[in-house]
Amino acid sequence: MTELARDIKRLLVEAAIAAPNHGLVAQAQGLLEVLPALGLEGETQALAAAMVHFGLRQPRTALETIKNLDDSCAQDLRQMIANYTDDLARKNTR
Numbered sequence: 001m002t003e004l005a006r007d008i009k010r011l012l013v014e015a016a017i018a019a020p021n022h023g024l025v026a027q028a029q030g031l032l033e034v035l036p037a038l039g040l041e042g043e044t045q046a047l048a049a050a051m052v053h054f055g056l057r058q059p060r061t062a063l064e065t066i067k068n069l070d071d072s073c074a075q076d077l078r079q080m081i082a083n084y085t086d087d088l089a090r091k092n093t094r
Contacts, residue, residue, distance in 0.1 A: 009038050013048045020055030028052055047073055059085050 016031035032052045035045055046065050053062035059081045066074045 009040070012038060013040070017048065017051045017055060020052065020057075025056065028056055032056075043069055043071065043074075047077065050074075050077055054081055054084070 012031060013035070016028055016035065019025070019028035019031060032049060035049055035052075038045070040048065046069055050062040050065040053059075053065060054077070062081055063078060066077060
């Protein structure tokens, strides 16, 4: 794989993760669908997909996507999602 191809893959992943934060929901969903075609390593693809799902306010799907990962990035992401869902629960009980 050329360096250009790696850079393009990286940009697509970054765009997918950033899109929900900029209100680009349809674009995020479209990029989420093509993540498997990028040929990323399994853990990298799962983490990227989980971050996109989290950005799309789909925390359960995000957690399901990384349920079999044990590395520190997955643990950190699970903790961030747990904090988010805890905050939502607190706000909804007020």
